[in-house]
Amino acid sequence: MSTLYPQNNATRMTLDLGGVWDFRFQGDSAWQPVAVPASYNDQSPDPRFRNAAGVVEYRRRITVPAGWKGLRVFLRFDGVAHSARILLNGMEIASHRGGFLPFEVDLDAHLQPGETGELLVEADNRISHRTLPIGVEGGNAFFGSDNPGIPSVEAGKQKQREQGINLPAFDFFNYTGIQRPVRLCAVPKAHIRDITLVPALSGEVRYAVETSGGSPADVRIQVMDAESRIVAIASGAEGTLHIAQPHLWEPWPGTPYLYTARVFFGDDVYDQPFGIREVRVEGTRFLINGKPFRFHGPCKHEDSAFHGRGMDPCLNVTDIGLYHWLHANCFRTSHYPYAEEMYQLCDREGIVIVDETPAVGMWADEDYGWGLGEYHRQVLQDMIARDRNHPCVVMWSLGNEPDTDTYPDRAYDYWRPLYDLAHQADPQNRPVTLVGCQNRYDRDRIIRSMDVVLINRYYGWYNLSGDLETAKFAFRQELDWWETQGKPVILSEYGADTIAGLHGAVAEMFTEEFQVAFYEAMSECLDERDFVIGEMPWNFADFATCQGPMRAGGNRKGLFTRDRRPKMAAHWFRKRWAEMD
Numbered sequence: 001m002s003t004l005y006p007q008n009n010a011t012r013m014t015l016d017l018g019g020v021w022d023f024r025f026q027g028d029s030a031w032q033p034v035a036v037p038a039s040y041n042d043q044s045p046d047p048r049f050r051n052a053a054g055v056v057e058y059r060r061r062i063t064v065p066a067g068w069k070g071l072r073v074f075l076r077f078d079g080v081a082h083s084a085r086i087l088l089n090g091m092e093i094a095s096h097r098g099g100f101l102p103f104e105v106d107l108d109a110h111l112q113p114g115e116t117g118e119l120l121v122e123a124d125n126r127i128s129h130r131t132l133p134i135g136v137e138g139g140n141a142f143f144g145s146d147n148p149g150i151p152s153v154e155a156g157k158q159k160q161r162e163q164g165i166n167l168p169a170f171d172f173f174n175y176t177g178i179q180r181p182v183r184l185c186a187v188p189k190a191h192i193r194d195i196t197l198v199p200a201l202s203g204e205v206r207y208a209v210e211t212s213g214g215s216p217a218d219v220r221i222q223v224m225d226a227e228s229r230i231v232a233i234a235s236g237a238e239g240t241l242h243i244a245q246p247h248l249w250e251p252w253p254g255t256p257y258l259y260t261a262r263v264f265f266g267d268d269v270y271d272q273p274f275g276i277r278e279v280r281v282e283g284t285r286f287l288i289n290g291k292p293f294r295f296h297g298p299c300k301h302e303d304s305a306f307h308g309r310g311m312d313p314c315l316n317v318t319d320i321g322l323y324h325w326l327h328a329n330c331f332r333t334s335h336y337p338y339a340e341e342m343y344q345l346c347d348r349e350g351i352v353i354v355d356e357t358p359a360v361g362m363w364a365d366e367d368y369g370w371g372l373g374e375y376h377r378q379v380l381q382d383m384i385a386r387d388r389n390h391p392c393v394v395m396w397s398l399g400n401e402p403d404t405d406t407y408p409d410r411a412y413d414y415w416r417p418l419y420d421l422a423h424q425a426d427p428q429n430r431p432v433t434l435v436g437c438q439n440r441y442d443r444d445r446i447i448r449s450m451d452v453v454l455i456n457r458y459y460g461w462y463n464l465s466g467d468l469e470t471a472k473f474a475f476r477q478e479l480d481w482w483e484t485q486g487k488p489v490i491l492s493e494y495g496a497d498t499i500a501g502l503h504g505a506v507a508e509m510f511t512e513e514f515q516v517a518f519y520e521a522m523s524e525c526l527d528e529r530d531f532v533i534g535e536m537p538w539n540f541a542d543f544a545t546c547q548g549p550m551r552a553g554g555n556r557k558g559l560f561t562r563d564r565r566p567k568m569a570a571h572w573f574r575k576r577w578a579e580m581d
């Protein structure tokens with residue numbers, strides 16, 4: 001398939017199929033309304049919307065415009081979680097595994113211009129040891145110690161398993177459905193399939209264009225600057241463009257200057273935005289355009305009221321506005337690739353992204369013999385293919401918090417080929433990382449072998465709870481160890497659950513004062529170390545999770561509430577990060 005984001009222009013057309021679709025749980029007879037794109041889970045008070053595991057059906061009619069004769073017509077799904085089967089007039093025409101990356105479905109053989117058909121999308125929300133992210137059956141999935149060994153509790157867990165209860169091995173609500181846009185698209189029969197751009201600071205841009213039909217030699221390419229002036233031209237499917245006195249793409253508060261590569265091929269044309277910037281790791285520094293870059297910005301989730309994980313441009317703009325307000329310059333797409341519109345916005349706004357695969361939950365007392373490897377490779381390649389032209393993406397994350405210390409050698413053998421694959425698959429050869437959880441860092445082998453070490457730590461919260469003086473002592477001890485490794489380190493998660501509006505003259509856990517004190521304590525340790533090149537508090541905003549004894553209405557570690565009101569800690573970071581600009 002083509003990895004190009006759908007575009008409307010003189011030769012390409014898209015019809016947005018967003019709106020209210022018919023919806024039902026498979027096996028039900030009645031249909032009810034559900035909005036697309038959005039997670040379905042919060043759109044009804046029926047508990048099945050939140051809890052049922054299995055297949056749901058979405059239905060609507062589609063018509064291919066009569067004027068689209070002679071074009072290639074296809075459907076483009078930006079993301080259906082976690083897997084999808086696509087049927088047209090009752091016949092399966094495609095299927096796709098994985099909920100966070102796009103896929104296309106060719107309609108040419110099924111529906112002619114002027115014809116109408118019934119489109120049915122089956123979406124399966126089940127998660128298991130065969131999916132990314134990972135799910136488990138029965139028990140208390142994320143919150144570890146749920147009274148193991150007690151006969152009656154074990155019997156209860158067995159009963160849950162028999163009922164096919166399906167729980168996340170990760171700490172965010174298992175939002176699902178058609179969560180991202182669906183479009184009916186038309187492009188010329190002979191068309192541009194793919195564009196790869198590899199810019200250098202000199203203004204040389206290597207390019208490669210993949211085409212379908214026609215003769216690849218007919219490709220022409222024009223680069224336009226931000227004022228639409230043509231600044232470089234070339235022809236042929238591969239080559240080098242030369243931009244004189246290039247403007248660089250710089251992270252915020254610099255200027256994230258964007259060029260557009262306009263590619264012509266036969267009747268087809270496609271505008272691919274790009275930025276000129278270089279990313280490199282040198283010793284313990286992370287260089288963007290040759291200058292040391294310090295990451296500071298909270299990790300995110302795609303999460304909001306009503307929409308769940310649904311793509312919402314208003315929410316994206318609001319969130320990035322708050323990143324500017326915070327003087328934040330980055331986030332990690334914890335714990336899955338986000339909707340493409342967010343990367344487009346970050347290209348434009350200069351917010352740097354660490355792009356993460358949905359490999360989360362790979363710790364549930366298992367080893368690495370799950371047979372996931374091939375699928376994991378596919379997801380990693382697809383993510384890189386989708387996102388490789390975005391200047392905002394500066395690093396790939398292979399996954400979040402796998403168990404890497406129980407069997408350090410097996411973990412190394414599982415993850416190292418993925419690390420190599422990421423380097424091979426990315427024409428820009430960005431640095432690669434794997435995010436480590438708080439474990440036996442002295443036993444683990446793989447995390448320390450990454451280009452940049454990203455570690456999640458909860459000193460003072462999950463361990464040494466509430467005792468920030470001792471938390472600092474312990475964290476410093478660990479940092480002493482990392483200092484010997486000679487790698488750049490980012491604290492990629494640290495945080496404290498905080499109930500907005502809960503205060504205390506003494507800073508105790510869950511109060512806003514404690515959250516500030518926690519970040520003061522951790523920052524004190526970070527600021528002492530040169531090899532620490534970034535801090536990413538957990539999390540930007542409160543977010544929904546599955547139920548559990550440690551989650552009161554979700555995860556409350558946000559600097560903002562779920563409706564994006566700042567807690568005291570947001571104001572604290574705003575001051576701290578303003579000084580880093």
Ligand code: GCB
Pocket residue numbers: 170171172335400401437456493538555557
């Ligand atoms: C983590 C996970 C993240 C959780 C967070 C927490 O280490 O990576 O998904 O939400 O801890 O708050 O427990």
